[in-house]
Amino acid sequence: MTKRTHTCGELRREHTGTTATLNGWVHGRRDLGGMIFIDLRDRYGVTQVVFEPHHAPEACAAAKELRPEFVVSVTGVVRKRPAGSENPRLSTGDIEILADRFEILNRSEVPPFEIRDDVDANEDLRLKYRYLDLRRPVLMRNLLLRHKVYQVIHRYFDGLGFVEIETPVLMKSTPEGARDYLVPSRVHPGKFYALPQSPQTYKQLLMVAGFDRYVQVVKCFRDEDLRADRQPEFTQIDLEMAFVTREDVFAVVEGLVERLLAGILGVSVTLPFERMHYDAALERYGTDKPDTRFGMELHTLTDIMRGTAFTIFAAAVEAGGIVTGMNVRGGAGLSRKQLDALNDRAKALGLGGLVWVKVEDGGLHSPAAKFLEEGRLNAAARELDAAAGDLLLLAASPERRKALTALGTLRLELGRERGLIDTSAHRLLWVVDFPLFQYDEESGRWVAEHHPFTGLYPSDVPMLDKDPGAVRADCYDLVWNGNEIGSGSIRIHDAELQRKVFRVLGLSEEEIRGKFGFLIEAFRYGAPPHGGIALGLDRIVAILAGTPSIRDVIAFPKTNSALSLMDGAPSEVSAEQLRELHIAIGP
Ligand code: ASP
DSSP: OOOOSSOTTTOOGGGTTOEEEEEEEEEEEEEETTEEEEEEEETTEEEEEEEOTTTOHHHHHHHTTOOTTOEEEEEEEEEEOOTTOOOTTSTTTTEEEEEEEEEEEEOOOOOSSOOSTTOOSOHHHHHHTHHHHTTSHHHHHHHHHHHHHHHHHHHHHHHTTOEEOOOOSSBOOOOOSSOOOEEEOSSSTTOEEEOOSOSHHHHHHHHHHTOOEEEEEEEEEOOOOOOTTOOSEEEEEEEEEESOOHHHHHHHHHHHHHHHIIIIIOOOOOSSOEEEEHHHHHHHHSSSSOOTTSOOOOEEOHHHHTTOSOHHHHHHHHTTOEEEEEEETTGGGOOHHHHHHHHHHHHHTTOSOOEEEEEETTEEEOGGGGTSOHHHHHHHHHHTTOOTTOEEEEEEESSHHHHHHHHHHHHHHHHHHTTOOOTTOOOEEEEEOOBSEEEETTTTEEEESSOTTBOBOGGGTTHHHHOGGGOBBSEEEEEETTEEEEEEEEBOOOHHHHHHHHHHTTOOHHHHHHHHHHHHHHHTTTOOOEEEEEEEHHHHHHHHHTOSOGGGGSSSOOOTTSOBTTTTBSOOOOHHHHHHTTOOOOO
16 A cells, blocks of 8 residues: 555645645546546545546546545645636645556445535434444534544643543442433342443542542433433533532633633633523523523513403412513514414413514504503513514413423524524523422422532521422533533532432432442541532534534434444343343343
8 A cells, every 4th residue: 555645635735746645535536538536535635636648548547447435545746726727615725636546445335325514315324324424524523623622621621730530330320310221240140230320429429539629521321211412321521629619610611611612613702601590590581591692581570460350361370370471573573374373382382372462553462452451561561672563472371480481492492483593602601599309290209400419508408398499509500502511519518418308309218328328428537518510522512513413523423212323232132141141031
């Protein structure tokens, strides 16, 4: 094999006259009046190679055999392209190589899809042939960007005195909200390891050990039901710090995001990020991960509607619920059909329906105007800052969260449809003070809103017994353009308090000992106050790469149903393997 002297992205006008050898893949071939043009591709770029019959007749004749994705080594002289035939879209577009000779290093079957950025093959096919899909420049660029992100992370945390420590992949099953992936033990029949949903307990134990600032870019595993754009294994930037308040954690994370945006996109962000209380986020955006790249905020109209003759609203208020509304600027032109569609959508989101109000020059028009008093309607319009041409959407429910989240979802959908989102903007904020627990109707008990190690406001400790739902967690989510990018908290470091929280979560003393005894025990030996966060690396890279799907920034992703289409995992195993693991497959 003649080894390359240059890559396919390297040659420029100043190389004119040099003899170069390139190694790469045939990206495309064009035959033009006896001449053959080859685009040769590697991960650095594409270079045009010309075979001319009068220059190298043998090579030219042999080049007819070249097909897309053949691997070749080509040697020739670099020359300027004839005036007018330069390709400004290629970094090598000013030059071409006049081939003297070439070798075929390997042949390729006809690939199942063309290796082009704008490929039109379905994703399943591309996942099956992921190694070919990864040849596409877009995906290659994404992985190179991901590599750059790793470098920024390692440098940044090293600079701040963080220690990178690996934690086990085979660990004790300690549920953290999702289902564990289990690994059977061969040498301990009937026992299982779990793959980490996160290294949460380990990083806390590292704080007990005294490491004080820990970081790890780490794979985590969660066996969740199908949800769009989730992966059963994903990567977190996991960190933990001792002797800190949440402001210290914020400062570290904000500095990292600032570096990533500056270093990778050349974008600057304003620090510190906005902090928003969970309640305010829910009330103003109908979600705990508000996309603040556009307005159209929700406004609570409960007080205005208290006692109205419009019974749906009155009943919601009476029942301790909420009336909320938002202003779709310039939406008064929506047709009856479009309004009906919005109403159907609201119903699908769990609301009884939507009340719409068109703001027109002559006044307010709404099908609810028969019942809804003019004074209240006007007050609502004022609260929503209505102007002629606007459309107001009002919703009510005895369940506050239901009304807010439904309208919040509509806000996002309308924001997208109406092109209100500035997709070049980067808006980051912290959502803080979530409730510590959420009541789970199905199981009839309290569950942790984040995870059971989350600390709480010291002043709320007495409420653990009386009113768990009112206890505020000392926790925070990082939200980036409406995506929850990270979640963390100041932790419990007191053995008794941790035990108490487990009890509120319905764990018996025996379960506490069995599942978390090691952690509680560690807390008895001088656990420092500590806190941390885990950031979703895949999502961060996806945002930086400007792609909506994390599959586009993971080398070998699984489908939404956790399948690896390329190698067929998960797959059956032999009876012998199962026997060794003491496992019998049920009917
Ligand atoms: N371990 C948590 C998670 O993965 C994050 C944290 O609290 O640090 O969501």
